[in-house]
Every structure is written in structure tokens, then in C-alpha cells.
Amino acid sequence: MRFVGAIVLLLVACSARAELTIEITGAGEHQIPISVVRFAGEETMVGQAISSVVSNDLMRTGLFKLIDPAGKAPHEPGDVNYVEWPGVEALLIGKVRTVEGGRVEVRFRLLDMVRQTELTGLAVTAKSEQLRAIGHRVADLVYEKLTGSAGVFSTRIAYVNRDGKQYRLVVADSDGYGEQTLLALNQPIMSPAWSPDGKQLAYVSFERGHATTFVQSLATRQRIVLADFPGSNSAPTWSPDGKKLALVLSRDGSSNLYTVNGDGKNLRRITFGDSIDTEPNFLSDGKSLLFTSDRGGSAQIYRVPVEGGYAERLTFEGNSNFSPRVSPDGKYFVFSHFVDGVFYIAVQDFENKQMQVLTGGGWEKKPSFAPNGKLVLFATESQGRGILATVSSDGRVKQKMVAQRGDIREPIWGPFLKQ
Amino acid sequence: MKKIFLSIVLVNLLAACASETPKEAVEEPTPAVTETEATAPVEPAQAPVETVEAAMPEERSVYFPFDVDAVQAADRAIVQAHGDYLSKNADAKVRVEGNADERGSSEYNLALGQRRANNVKKLLILSGAQASQIETMSFGEEKPRCAEHNESCWSQNRRADIVAK
Known part of the structure; x- marks a missing residue:
């Protein structure tokens, strides 16, 4: 991976409650190409999609290159056809559902697309009004798995x-x-x-x-x-x-x-x-x-x-x-x-x-x-x-x-x- | 006497500058300032010191160079007039508020403003005031009279104000 000169991204917050606009310049020396697939079940949830919170968190670090899934939408490891993801080193997939007590659960899996193995898979739950918190938690776990340092998205x-x-x-x-x-x-x-x-x-x-x-x-x-x-x-x-x-x-x-x-x-x-x-x-x-x-x-x-x-x-x-x-x-x-x-x-x-x-x-x-x-x-x-x-x-x-x-x-x- | 007069005019000019800034309220009204400027050449400097003793002197701000906390020679007469006033009015109390420009950290500037206020207090005491008549505090860079990033603004913000309590 090469040093990418200067990328300027403007993430205008999608949510109506956004207080800040974020602008990023520069990029890490070794950007990890990752693809984040929209989680199954997200279309039924109110508010910003959890998977887009994860994508934004990862992108803001400058350490990741987000690759568009281009219409592919696997939600289980069995759905993934590895040859369809050239250049992608990590793939994040998952499912969202509402569970007992009005809580929301995300089950996600992070796949190593080069070795064709699962790096981690976890379930994270939170109150339904804390969808962003779930996204940050997932991003923390992905960041830690791929960089070796703890993520700070939940802080x-x-x-x-x-x-x-x-x-x-x-x-x-x-x-x-x-x-x-x-x-x-x-x-x-x-x-x-x-x-x-x-x-x-x-x-x-x-x-x-x-x-x-x-x-x-x-x-x-x-x-x-x-x-x-x-x-x-x-x-x-x-x-x-x-x-x-x-x-x-x-x-x-x-x-x-x-x-x-x-x-x-x-x-x-x-x-x-x-x-x-x-x-x-x-x-x-x-x-x-x-x-x-x-x-x-x-x-x-x-x-x-x-x-x-x-x-x-x-x-x-x-x-x-x-x-x-x-x-x-x-x-x-x-x-x-x-x-x-x-x-x-x-x-x-x-x-x-x-x-x-x-x-x-x-x-x-x-x-x-x-x-x-x-x-x-x-x-x-x-x-x-x-x-x-x-x-x-x-x-x-x-x-x-x-x-x-x-x-x-x-x-x-x-x-x-x-x- | 001439020196005192000059310093008063200088301070008035600075106050006049401040009144041009849109955001911050200025304590001294502009007409009073122009009047002092106009009449000053005829009757120099004695006005603030020797008017009615019961009244607090009109000039209430002293100014400092960058990162300096000592009261400047040109401003000593202003502080001395307040010391004199306090010594003759034992019931009067003042609060000295130190301020700083934005070039430094907020906490460093808070400390710098405090030191400016402390030095004004020392000079007030040397001029006859009792320590119990004077409270000191600092706003640091938090309450700029003028909010632009240039020397004409900064020079107004490097200031201690003597305020009646």
C-alpha cells in the first residue's frame, strides 16, 4: 500500500441532530482496504444506519480505505464469494434485530479476505436509542482487530x-x-x-x-x-x-x-x-x-x-x-x-x-x-x-x-x- | 504633569478604539472621551485627581505591554488617583479585574491577568488604600474587549480595570 497524497473528504452529517461537520485531510501510510456491507435489518431501524456509523468512524482515522460493496450484500460468511472482492483485505458483514426489552442486537463478522478466514465475530446489544453507540462499539472492535490498538470511537x-x-x-x-x-x-x-x-x-x-x-x-x-x-x-x-x-x-x-x-x-x-x-x-x-x-x-x-x-x-x-x-x-x-x-x-x-x-x-x-x-x-x-x-x-x-x-x-x- | 496628561489622552484614545468594535460593550461613553480630548490642552491632567473627592476617578483602566504585568509609568497616576480616593473614602471598595490578550494559553493568561490585578492592588495600597478595600480577580483572555487577531485589539485587552463594588 502506498502513501495516498491528500484525500479530502467531507462528511456532512446525515442525522438531523448533527452538531458538527467533519473534514479530513491526509491519510495513513498503510491504508487497509475494507468493505462494510450494510447490515441486514437496518432498513427497519429509525435513525442513522449502524454500518454507516462504523464506516465513518473507520474513515476518519485515515487508516482505512473504504471500498464500495458495489451491490453485493452478504450477511453470513457462507454468503461470501471471496473471488468477488479483489483488493479488499477486510470485509465487515452483519445483521441487526430487535430483541427482548426494546433492545437492539448487532451480530457482526469481520473476515480476512486474503486468508479467507474469520477474524472476529461478536454480538453487541444496546437500547434502541443508542444505535450510534453500537456502531462505535463495532468500529472499536474492528479497529483493534485490524490495527492492534484499541479503538476510541466509544470514548x-x-x-x-x-x-x-x-x-x-x-x-x-x-x-x-x-x-x-x-x-x-x-x-x-x-x-x-x-x-x-x-x-x-x-x-x-x-x-x-x-x-x-x-x-x-x-x-x-x-x-x-x-x-x-x-x-x-x-x-x-x-x-x-x-x-x-x-x-x-x-x-x-x-x-x-x-x-x-x-x-x-x-x-x-x-x-x-x-x-x-x-x-x-x-x-x-x-x-x-x-x-x-x-x-x-x-x-x-x-x-x-x-x-x-x-x-x-x-x-x-x-x-x-x-x-x-x-x-x-x-x-x-x-x-x-x-x-x-x-x-x-x-x-x-x-x-x-x-x-x-x-x-x-x-x-x-x-x-x-x-x-x-x-x-x-x-x-x-x-x-x-x-x-x-x-x-x-x-x-x-x-x-x-x-x-x-x-x-x-x-x-x-x-x-x-x-x- | 505633562506626562500624566499624555497618558490620559493615550488611554482615552484606546478607549475610543474600543468603542468602535461592534461586539463588546464599552464602559465609557464616547462623548465623554472626545470631550476630554478637546478640553485637555486647556486644563491639563488635574481634573481626575482633584475633582470632587467623593467621586471615584473617571479613568478606570490601565494597559500593559505583551506578557508584562507591571503597571506602566504612564499609568501610575491613574492608579494613584484611585488609591487617593480610597484613602479618603474608607467605605468605598473596588474590584480590580485583570485581563490578557489571546497570545498564550487560557490558563497562562488567567494567571497573567491575576498578576496584573495584583500589581494594581499593590500600587493602590502604596497610594493610601487599605488592602481590605480591594478585591482582585482575573478574566484572563476570556472577556476580550476587542475580538480580532491584531495588535490594536490585543493592546485593549491587556488591561486591568478598577471597578466600584
Whole structure:
């Protein structure tokens, strides 16, 4: 398979509830040719066909080449005539039906068309209003089988939508569908952060007249004030074990890093001094934090032990660097790299300290890794509007998601959810 | 005195710029600004400092260079006038709101705006105000007065506002 120059696809969402338009550029080095046959029984279901959710998910990664079944419609392995699928390496077929309790079941099979064997076959069920969730789950399993990495189609993202004076804290599927507003205010909302179990969001809101940090449950919508000291209470981030958070308080003058338990107790100060210290992010072992500081004269990224102590500077390139976040495997961190008035998304290897710029530059801010480490989500701008974008962690495949209303800011990719 | 006058005119000009932007509401009405500009050459600078003591000084914003949080020499008189006012009006309270332009991360800019507000507070105290009269907070880059990506906008957004409570 060859590198395909630049494919531009425009997937205008078919569903009436689509909140985002998605545009993809670039392609993976080794695109896998796959054909997805419309599942038997889909014509009787309301809403978007599950098989097209799967196709769109796979296509958006840039790692697959979707081949039209050209009228062929097998639904069982026995129906498949292998010689009829030249150039197709993987074939997805299946059936959908309604089962007990108003649930929908998909039985699918993924076939290796070269070896003429079945790679996997499973049944996935969900409530009938969650057809898209089934599609994402099937896509996750197909992706994992064909690439060796877990799929992230079932995961969720959080971001802030600013529309005029209204700010909404939004949680959505990783493809931007299924938007749910967690909080709507006429005051700014900033810096959402997922708990490691994906059940809570910490964020900053100005509803009390200044930056206050809250923690809110997604299921119950109940929330607590995590920190509301004079000045700014901001930049929350969870420890990998979910037991505490790091955040930034300016109550003692300058902005410094602190840790605190999930209930707001046991506040401990980590950094001291007059410089700006902000945007903490835990390393995978939970023992140290990356953060942004201007202690050296410009904003750069540093690492400090959680109990405090010597802070090591990690970034030296560009005018300044912001918003570090660690990769799921702990080997890299991604950040916003500012050079000559332009923000780029860049990654740096902890071990050899090499930096790689992943994007073409713009107002590119607040990057975060997908939980499989293969994609980076960030905020950028297109035609004067704040939008979401992703770039593959090798920089090859880029995707933009344009909201129907408002500016999208402060995105963060959520964790894998336990099945 | 001349310096003070110049800085006031400069600030007024900046405020005038802000009023041209369609989106954001401007606190100071344009007519007042033009009036100050027109009359200023005849009666320089003393107006904000020595008018009725019971009134809060008219000039309520100070501006900062990129990534700088120290109150600029040209703006010190504005802050000092508020410090003087607060010292003579023990019941008065103000809130200092720091702001930053968009060149940085939202969190870095929140911290930068906070530091700008803190520095205004320090100068207010040096000018006679009590710490208990002053609250500080930051909006960072979240509430830009001007929303375009250019220096004339950014210079308006790198600002601390002294607001009556």
C-alpha cells in the first residue's frame, strides 16, 4: 500500500441532530482496504444506519480505505464469494434485530479476505436509542482487530462552546455527535478535565464572580466546589489513580500549583515563588507533574515532583510553550508551541527530548491525547470561528470538526470507559 | 504633569478604539472621551485627581505591554488617583479585574491577568488604600474587549480595570 497524497473528504452529517461537520485531510501510510456491507435489518431501524456509523468512524482515522460493496450484500460468511472482492483485505458483514426489552442486537463478522478466514465475530446489544453507540462499539472492535490498538470511537470528549455571551460546557461522542450540555452560563467556563474513570468533570467557571473550580458528576449532575479562594482557582487535573487533583491557586499572590483531595480537603502547596506556575498534568506514575511556568523569563514546560522540589525545564524551542499533557503510554507529552505569533501542536519525547511539530500552525491550543495515544485533539480556528481538530500522533492525518453554532474552546479527550 | 496628561489622552484614545468594535460593550461613553480630548490642552491632567473627592476617578483602566504585568509609568497616576480616593473614602471598595490578550494559553493568561490585578492592588495600597478595600480577580483572555487577531485589539485587552463594588 502506498502513501495516498491528500484525500479530502467531507462528511456532512446525515442525522438531523448533527452538531458538527467533519473534514479530513491526509491519510495513513498503510491504508487497509475494507468493505462494510450494510447490515441486514437496518432498513427497519429509525435513525442513522449502524454500518454507516462504523464506516465513518473507520474513515476518519485515515487508516482505512473504504471500498464500495458495489451491490453485493452478504450477511453470513457462507454468503461470501471471496473471488468477488479483489483488493479488499477486510470485509465487515452483519445483521441487526430487535430483541427482548426494546433492545437492539448487532451480530457482526469481520473476515480476512486474503486468508479467507474469520477474524472476529461478536454480538453487541444496546437500547434502541443508542444505535450510534453500537456502531462505535463495532468500529472499536474492528479497529483493534485490524490495527492492534484499541479503538476510541466509544470514548467521549468535553469542550466549551462560546456563543455570544453564552458559554456551555459540553460532553459529546468522539465524533462530535450526541452533544450534552452539562452547564450553561453567561460567564466564562474554562479548562474541563476528566476523572480517570470518566464519571466526573472538573472545570473552572466564573459564576461566582471569579475563577472557581468545580467537580461535577456526569450521571447525577451533582457538583461540589473544589476550590473557591480569593483570586483564581483554576487548571484542575486528576491524578492517575483518581484520588486527588492538582490545580492552581493565586490566593497567596502569584499562581502556584497545589494538590487537593477530590472533596476539596488536604490542600498542599507544591510550587512557591513569584512566577506564574500553571497547567499541571500528572505523569503516568503519579509521582511528578508537568506544568507551564514563566520562571525562566518566557512560558516554558517544566517537571516537578508532586511533593515539590526542583523543577526541571523540558522545552527550549520557540518563543514559548504551553498546556502540556502526557501521552497514555507516558513516553511523550503534547503541548502548544508558540513561534513568531503562531501556535502549533507539538509532541516531545521524554527520553531523547526531541520535539516534533504535528500541525501547520494557527490558533492551535489545548492539545490532549486520545486514550489510545493515536490521535491528538486540540482547539483551532477556521474562518474566524473556534473549532475542534484532531491530528494523528504521527502528524499524517488531520481532521477538523466545525460546530453549527459558536466557538469551540478548551477541548479534552476523555478516558476509555469500562464496558 | 505633562506626562500624566499624555497618558490620559493615550488611554482615552484606546478607549475610543474600543468603542468602535461592534461586539463588546464599552464602559465609557464616547462623548465623554472626545470631550476630554478637546478640553485637555486647556486644563491639563488635574481634573481626575482633584475633582470632587467623593467621586471615584473617571479613568478606570490601565494597559500593559505583551506578557508584562507591571503597571506602566504612564499609568501610575491613574492608579494613584484611585488609591487617593480610597484613602479618603474608607467605605468605598473596588474590584480590580485583570485581563490578557489571546497570545498564550487560557490558563497562562488567567494567571497573567491575576498578576496584573495584583500589581494594581499593590500600587493602590502604596497610594493610601487599605488592602481590605480591594478585591482582585482575573478574566484572563476570556472577556476580550476587542475580538480580532491584531495588535490594536490585543493592546485593549491587556488591561486591568478598577471597578466600584
